[in-house]
Amino acid sequence: MRLTTKGRYAVTAMLDLALHEGRGPISLADISTRQKISLSYLEQLFAKLRRNDLVKSVRGPGGGYQLSRSKDSIYVVEVIDAVNESVDATGCNSNGDCLDGDACLTHHLWCDLSSQIHQFLSGISLEDLVARKDVQEVSKRQDRAHQLLNTIEMEAVV
DSSP states (O other): OOOOHHHHHHHHHHHHHHHTTTSSOBOHHHHHHHHTOOHHHHHHHHHHHHHTTSEEEEOSTTOEEEESSOGGGOBHHHHHHHTTOOOOOSSSTTSSOTBTTBOOTTHHHHHHHHHHHHHHHHTOBHHHHHTOHHHHHHHHHHHHHHHHHHHHHHHHHO
16 A cells, blocks of 8 residues: 555645644645655645535735645545545555456455555544654744744845
8 A cells, every 4th residue: 555645745744734724814825845855746636625625725915725624524535535545455456456457366355455554544533643742842943943944035135
């Protein structure tokens, strides 16, 4: 099973949004800087997240994105599904044509694993992740680095 970059980045960006909730709309540029994800890639992901009602955009000066619902009601699996990602552990995309057009010996094992992964991710909300101490520590480190970068850029302008 391999979750591609698209799914990983979508979950990472949504978690960043959840961690910074309460500070007003969060710009994609800030998420891009903190998470080292291309701004244009984030724009593509957020278009899908917005279409799936996971985020809402705020236009104008100081605009950006906010969660469309509380972080305790947005689950990781929703984010992955919203960007058309799958958590399929089979080699045949669950088609059952893995061995010369038929199911292989382990096809149903991998289907069961895919189901377990999907169920696992269905039980983890953004709030669950925000509450984790390890996530909070990483976020604080990223925020410090982001603030330092902003300070350096401001001094360079002056």
